[in-house]
Amino acid sequence: MMRTRRKRLPIFDAAVAVFSEKGFARATMEEVARRAGIAKGTLYNNYRSKKELFLSLIEEGIERLESAVRREVARREDIPGKLEALIGAQLSFFEEYRDYCKLLLSEVWGLGTRWEEQVERLRSGYIRIIKDLIEKGQAEGVIRKNLEVDAAATAVFGAVAVAALNAFVFETRYRYESILQTLKELLLTGLRERGAGVAAPER
Amino acid sequence: MMRTRRKRLPIFDAAVAVFSEKGFARATMEEVARRAGIAKGTLYNNYRSKKELFLSLIEEGIERLESAVRREVARREDIPGKLEALIGAQLSFFEEYRDYCKLLLSEVWGLGTRWEEQVERLRSGYIRIIKDLIEKGQAEGVIRKNLEVDAAATAVFGAVAVAALNAFVFETRYRYESILQTLKELLLTGLRERGAGVAAPER
Amino acid sequence: MMRTRRKRLPIFDAAVAVFSEKGFARATMEEVARRAGIAKGTLYNNYRSKKELFLSLIEEGIERLESAVRREVARREDIPGKLEALIGAQLSFFEEYRDYCKLLLSEVWGLGTRWEEQVERLRSGYIRIIKDLIEKGQAEGVIRKNLEVDAAATAVFGAVAVAALNAFVFETRYRYESILQTLKELLLTGLRERGAGVAAPER
Amino acid sequence: MMRTRRKRLPIFDAAVAVFSEKGFARATMEEVARRAGIAKGTLYNNYRSKKELFLSLIEEGIERLESAVRREVARREDIPGKLEALIGAQLSFFEEYRDYCKLLLSEVWGLGTRWEEQVERLRSGYIRIIKDLIEKGQAEGVIRKNLEVDAAATAVFGAVAVAALNAFVFETRYRYESILQTLKELLLTGLRERGAGVAAPER
DNA sequence: CATGAATGAGCGTTCATTCAT
DNA sequence: GATGAATGAACGCTCATTCAT
Numbered sequence: 001m002m003r004t005r006r007k008r009l010p011i012f013d014a015a016v017a018v019f020s021e022k023g024f025a026r027a028t029m030e031e032v033a034r035r036a037g038i039a040k041g042t043l044y045n046n047y048r049s050k051k052e053l054f055l056s057l058i059e060e061g062i063e064r065l066e067s068a069v070r071r072e073v074a075r076r077e078d079i080p081g082k083l084e085a086l087i088g089a090q091l092s093f094f095e096e097y098r099d100y101c102k103l104l105l106s107e108v109w110g111l112g113t114r115w116e117e118q119v120e121r122l123r124s125g126y127i128r129i130i131k132d133l134i135e136k137g138q139a140e141g142v143i144r145k146n147l148e149v150d151a152a153a154t155a156v157f158g159a160v161a162v163a164a165l166n167a168f169v170f171e172t173r174y175r176y177e178s179i180l181q182t183l184k185e186l187l188l189t190g191l192r193e194r195g196a197g198v199a200a201p202e203r
Numbered sequence: 204m205m206r207t208r209r210k211r212l213p214i215f216d217a218a219v220a221v222f223s224e225k226g227f228a229r230a231t232m233e234e235v236a237r238r239a240g241i242a243k244g245t246l247y248n249n250y251r252s253k254k255e256l257f258l259s260l261i262e263e264g265i266e267r268l269e270s271a272v273r274r275e276v277a278r279r280e281d282i283p284g285k286l287e288a289l290i291g292a293q294l295s296f297f298e299e300y301r302d303y304c305k306l307l308l309s310e311v312w313g314l315g316t317r318w319e320e321q322v323e324r325l326r327s328g329y330i331r332i333i334k335d336l337i338e339k340g341q342a343e344g345v346i347r348k349n350l351e352v353d354a355a356a357t358a359v360f361g362a363v364a365v366a367a368l369n370a371f372v373f374e375t376r377y378r379y380e381s382i383l384q385t386l387k388e389l390l391l392t393g394l395r396e397r398g399a400g401v402a403a404p405e406r
Numbered sequence: 407m408m409r410t411r412r413k414r415l416p417i418f419d420a421a422v423a424v425f426s427e428k429g430f431a432r433a434t435m436e437e438v439a440r441r442a443g444i445a446k447g448t449l450y451n452n453y454r455s456k457k458e459l460f461l462s463l464i465e466e467g468i469e470r471l472e473s474a475v476r477r478e479v480a481r482r483e484d485i486p487g488k489l490e491a492l493i494g495a496q497l498s499f500f501e502e503y504r505d506y507c508k509l510l511l512s513e514v515w516g517l518g519t520r521w522e523e524q525v526e527r528l529r530s531g532y533i534r535i536i537k538d539l540i541e542k543g544q545a546e547g548v549i550r551k552n553l554e555v556d557a558a559a560t561a562v563f564g565a566v567a568v569a570a571l572n573a574f575v576f577e578t579r580y581r582y583e584s585i586l587q588t589l590k591e592l593l594l595t596g597l598r599e600r601g602a603g604v605a606a607p608e609r
Numbered sequence: 610m611m612r613t614r615r616k617r618l619p620i621f622d623a624a625v626a627v628f629s630e631k632g633f634a635r636a637t638m639e640e641v642a643r644r645a646g647i648a649k650g651t652l653y654n655n656y657r658s659k660k661e662l663f664l665s666l667i668e669e670g671i672e673r674l675e676s677a678v679r680r681e682v683a684r685r686e687d688i689p690g691k692l693e694a695l696i697g698a699q700l701s702f703f704e705e706y707r708d709y710c711k712l713l714l715s716e717v718w719g720l721g722t723r724w725e726e727q728v729e730r731l732r733s734g735y736i737r738i739i740k741d742l743i744e745k746g747q748a749e750g751v752i753r754k755n756l757e758v759d760a761a762a763t764a765v766f767g768a769v770a771v772a773a774l775n776a777f778v779f780e781t782r783y784r785y786e787s788i789l790q791t792l793k794e795l796l797l798t799g800l801r802e803r804g805a806g807v808a809a810p811e812r
Numbered sequence: 813c814a815t816g817a818a819t820g821a822g823c824g825t826t827c828a829t830t831c832a833t
Numbered sequence: 834g835a836t837g838a839a840t841g842a843a844c845g846c847t848c849a850t851t852c853a854t
Contacts, residue, residue, distance in 0.1 A: 023228065024228070025226065025227075025228025025229055026228060028847085028848060028849085029848075029849060029850085030848075030849090033816095038814080038815090039814060039815045039816060040815080040816065040849095040850090041813090041814060041815050041816065041850095041851085041852085042813080042814055042815075044849095044850070044851080045813065045814075049849080049850080050848095050849060050850090105308065105309070106308075106309045106310065107226075107309065120373075127369075144388060146384065146385075146388060147385045147388060147389060148378070148381045148382060148384075148385040150366075150369065150370070150374070150377075150382075151366045151369075151370065151381070151382040151385040151386060152366075152385050152389055154365050154366040154369040154370075155362035155363070155365065155366040155385070155386055155389055155390075156362070157365060158361040158362045158363075158364055158365020158366060159358035159359070159361045159362035159365075160358070160361075161361055161365065162357050162358065162360060162361025162362075162364065162365070163354045163355075163357040163358040163361060166330075166353070166354075166357040167353070167354065167357075170323075171353070174353075175351070178351045178354070179351060179353075179354040181349065181351075182349075182350045182351040182354040182355050182358070183354060183358055185347060185349060185350060185393065186350060186355055186358055186390070186393035186394065187358075187389070187393055188393075189392055189393045190388065190389035190390055190391075190392045190393030190394075191389060231822085231823060231824085232823075232824065232825085233822095233823075233824090241839075241840090242839060242840045242841060243824090243825090243840085243841070244825095244826085244827080244838095244839065244840055244841065245838075245839050245840070247824090247825070247826080248837095248838065248839075252824080252825080253823095253824065253825090429634065430634070431632065431633075431634025431635055432634060434826085434827060434828085435827075435828060435829085436827075436828090439837095444835080444836090445835060445836045445837060446828090446829090446836080446837065447829095447830085447831085447834095447835060447836050447837065448834080448835055448836070450828090450829070450830085451834065451835075455828080455829080456827095456828060456829090511714065511715070512714075512715045512716065513632075513715065526779075533775075550794060552790065552791075552794060553791045553794060553795060554784070554787045554788060554790075554791040556772075556775065556776070556780070556783075556788075557772045557775075557776065557787070557788040557791040557792060558772075558791050558795055560771050560772040560774075560775040560776075561768035561769070561771065561772040561791070561792055561795055561796075562768070563771055564767040564768045564769070564770055564771020564772060565764035565765070565767045565768035565771075566764070566767075567767055567771065568763050568764065568766055568767020568768075568770065568771070569759075569760045569761075569763040569764040569767060572736075572759070572760075572763040573759070573760065573763075576729075577759070580759075581757070584757045584760070585757060585759075585760040587755065587757075588755075588756045588757040588760040588761050588764070589760060589764055591753060591755060591756060591799065592756060592761055592764055592796070592799035592800065593764075593795070593799055594799075595798055595799045596794065596795035596796055596797075596798045596799030597795065637843085637844060637845085638844075638845065638846080639843095639844075639845090647818075647819090648818060648819045648820060649819085649820070649845090649846085650817095650818065650819055650820065650846090650847085650848080651817075651818050651819070653845095653846065653847080654816095654817065654818075658845080658846080659844095659845065659846090
């Protein structure tokens with residue numbers, strides 16, 4: 001188990017790199033093994049199949065995203081503050097793991113039927129965090145009540161995700177702070193109930 | 204030529220269906236042909252390669268999206284009204300062509316390096332429409348000046364796209380009107396300069 | 407029949423060009439048709455199959471070679487003179503129809519089992535001309551009797567053919583006269599009985 | 610590596626057989642694999658492509674031919690003797706590797722433009738051996754000076770090659786000794802300067 | 813456990829041939 | 834007869850997976 005753990009980390013990094021560069025289908029187990037510095041057979045000692053390797057990547061990645069986001073969200077007390085923290089954490093995560101996030105959008109968010117239940121659970125797991133915040137905010141009267149929770153939550157996720165990918169993957173130059181402020185301004189103003197305490201965005 | 208035109212439509216529909224169900228890599232020319240009711244060779248009489256078929260799909264689709272959006276945008280006079288129309292048109296397009304839109308997100312927005320210039324041009328072409336509206340609105344003082352144009356434009360696209368896909372592809376039941384209102388409320392409030400004429404969203 | 411004749415000539419030229427540039431297998435009926443300025447279907451109205459087209463090419467070509475060679479051979483009286491004329495005629499034919507001759511060596515002489523009886527008959531038909539001259543020369547005492555007729559005849563053909571191809575196809579510059587003299591000198595001296603009347607090679 | 614070496618021999622034999630029976634284009638990797646007793650994929654573990662397999666065959670074959678010829682040529686002292694040895698070695702090589710030699714004539718000597726530089730180098734490499742002997746013989750005064758070296762060298766190669774193929778591939782019965790004597794008599798007499806020491810052909 | 817050679821199903825693409833117009 | 838769109842068998846090549854060493 002300890003050995004498995006020791007082996008899995010280099011595989012994880014190599015796999016993320018290969019899968020995100022080539023996409024699931026064009027990535028080859030051969031290349032993952034080569035980049036991880038091991039033999040192909042060894043890959044199969046750690047993961048039963050290419051699909052399992054891929055799914056474990058996604059799982060691990062969403063867990064990291066969730067954990068980073070939850071940590072930041074917990075540091076704020078009020079709902080708008082928590083949503084602001086969530087936007088910042090997601091953007092920061094996308095910047096740090098841009099390769100991984102390309103995967104997320106293209107293979108997981110892009111094609112519904114392809115990855116079935118397992119991925120579906122992960123996907124809706126992250127969305128649930130946003131939904132919970134919005135619902136609680138609506139109950140407290142600080143988030144507009146006429147927003148449909150599902151639509152608002154996925155819109156927030158999509159806005160941050162696509163803006164992030166566009167900047168971090170497609171543009172060679174970008175001003176991180178400026179993007180962050182824009183997303184906060186755009187989404188928080190849109191979410192927040194008019195007249196509700198106008199806590200100025202942090203920083 | 205006439206024959207070519209007549210033949211290409213069924214192929215287009217079949218190809219969109221197959222590519223969006225399976226993604227580019229797992230889609231097979233065999234299946235596209237079978238679903239279009241023609242032989243594999245006939246496919247190659249109309250498109251030189253799988254990649255060309257795919258790219259022509261993307262091109263055709265983005266053209267339809269652009270044209271639908273431009274038409275609706277032109278019907279409104281003021282910038283906020285135009286942005287509202289754009290949101291509506293994009294959402295409506297995603298509802299009507301949900302299969303095609305899965306493709307859009309997963310293969311085009313998802314993986315930057317994979318489809319190179321040709322797709323890149325199409326992609327940035329649509330984003331440009333949104334950017335132009337935002338810039339003009341900022342000049343007129345009806346859109347917040349502290350929004351970075353690139354980030355705001357991609358965020359708007361991403362918000363509508365991901366919310367739409369979530370509803371139309373992943374959820375079996377959804378209330379279209381409710382989603383539309385939520386997106387308009389969320390994004391227009393976020394974009395609009397405080398105090399600027401509060402034209403109530405149409406409808 | 408007249409129409410067939412009128413159509414077949416352009417097809418013949420186009421087919422020789424395509425087959426000799428690409429070889430039998432990589433040549434396509436499409437390209438033959440395009441170069442002949444007709445539709446693919448028309449090709450099939452004139453020749454039942456690709457193979458038949460190819461064989462008719464070979465047949466026509468060997469007939470032209472045979473007829474050119476027989477004409478020149480008939481103009482000389484003595485056997486050595488006739489052999490000298492044959493060498494000259496074959497070399498001249500290879501220079502004029504170099505494309506066609508590439509075909510001859512590669513597809514006909516190269517692979518025995520491939521073209522079966524039909525080609526075999528043509529092939530041995532031309533060799534027979536040489537064999538007959540050698541045999542008659544041996545009977546007259548002007549050609550060495552210790553030469554095996556088969557080997558000598560094919561050697562003469564091969565020497566002229568390979569030297570011709572090498573010069574006309576592979577080399578960009580060559581002196582035709584010099585090659586002709588070399589082949590005559592080499593082969594005639596080798597064939598001729600020592601001491602037999604040393605008719606100086608013509609020219 | 611050891612495994613590779615061990616594997617390549619059966620593949621080589623199978624490939625020569627298939628390529629020479631069918632020619633490059635009609636030969637299939639499937640059949641080569643089947644005859645070598647391995648799976649198609651294994652073929653591709655040893656050779657990157659059909660073309661590479663083919664070229665490595667040609668290379669290996671010409672190397673064997675060159676080495677056999679050089680060995681025999683080295684055993685004689687005088688130029689005519691060396692040429693005699695060359696003729697014998699080439700004929701013997703053609704008899705032993707008749708399948709391979711069909712390939713040589715049809716695909717390599719037959720079509721100039723098809724196999725480009727790589728084969729061209731091999732081709733001219735062997736011809737060079739003959740040319741060197743002729744040139745040296747001309748300098749020594751034992752080979753006729755009025756023979757153009759290029760034409761004479763290719764003629765010698767072609768004479769032996771075509772006579773050999775004709776006997777070994779097309780004829781079921783042949784007398785090897787008789788063919789050898791005929792070629793030596795024909796070509797050596799043709800090459801040798803009149804009056805130069807008439808070393809009777811060995812045997 | 814690690815290795816990497818062997819496997820073979822699967823797919824993109826080509827092209828000779830047919831046949832409705 | 835002429836046309837060229839339609840057909841589908843065939844082939845080169847890839848790569849996930851297995852397994853003997």
